[in-house]
Amino acid sequence: QVQLVQSGAEVKKPGASVKISCEASGYTFTDNALHWVRQAPGQGLEWVGWIDTDNGNTRYAQKFQGRVTITRDISARTAYMELSSLISQDTAVYFCARGAGYWGQGTLVTVSS
Amino acid sequence: EIVMTQSPATLSVSPGERATLSCRASQSIGSYLVWYQQKPGQAPRLLLDDASTRATGIPARFSGSGSGTEFTLTISSLQSEDFAIYYCQQYSNWPRTFGQGTKVEMK
Numbered sequence: 001q002v003q004l005v006q007s008g009a010e011v012k013k014p015g016a017s018v019k020i021s022c023e024a025s026g027y028t029f030t031d032n033a034l035h036w037v038r039q040a041p042g043q044g045l046e047w048v049g050w051i052d053t054d055n056g057n058t059r060y061a062q063k064f065q066g067r068v069t070i071t072r073d074i075s076a077r078t079a080y081m082e083l084s085s086l087i088s089q090d091t092a093v094y095f096c097a098r099g100a101g102y103w104g105q106g107t108l109v110t111v112s113s
Numbered sequence: 114e115i116v117m118t119q120s121p122a123t124l125s126v127s128p129g130e131r132a133t134l135s136c137r138a139s140q141s142i143g144s145y146l147v148w149y150q151q152k153p154g155q156a157p158r159l160l161l162d163d164a165s166t167r168a169t170g171i172p173a174r175f176s177g178s179g180s181g182t183e184f185t186l187t188i189s190s191l192q193s194e195d196f197a198i199y200y201c202q203q204y205s206n207w208p209r210t211f212g213q214g215t216k217v218e219m220k
Contacts, residue, residue, distance in 0.1 A: 044213045062208065
């Protein structure tokens with residue numbers, strides 16, 4: 001069965017970077033792109049970016065351009081999302097998702113001094 | 114970017130009643146719309162793809178309609194497990210964008 005397993009919760013100071021992983025199983029990794037979506041506490045869903053796991057092409061929301069980098073390691077069947085220059089408003093649960101139907105469990109990133 | 118607007122923000126409904134949720138796109142997206150259900154502490158769950166195609170395992174009481182800029186999610190007879198937040202998302206254009214959500218609460 002398709003599974004997306006994300007790395008654990010992170011606590012970071014303002015200005016730092018965070019890198020979250022999303023390990024895929026149960027399907028051919030390069031057959032489906034992966035999205036990253038975040039959700040601040042008590043807020044709605046916000047699309048962060050996307051990676052074509054086959055060729056590595058990426059797209060990012062304008063809001064995060066210059067601060068976010070999504071990569072993948074095909075051999076590890078894992079995608080990564082790195083967000084830099086963190087501010088308190090980046091505190092959120094970050095999800096990876098394969099299409100619309102399969103989601104990781106979410107990774108809480110807390111940015112606090 | 115395409116702005117997705119959901120209404121109402123909150124819908125108070127009694128169990129067994131019908132719930133109708135709306136989602137409007139700022140420009141035409143064809144039928145490139147999905148609906149999600151989200152409960153506290155959980156990842157979103159796909160309900161409908163292509164505006165009206167139920168995902169695997171989704172009960173028939175969930176239905177979707179619309180195309181272009183106006184979309185509707187209907188829950189024909191609310192069950193206790195349906196009280197949650199519902200989001201629409203378009204995948205016609207980049208960036209993918211979500212509506213702000215409609216909370217369906219018990220009346």
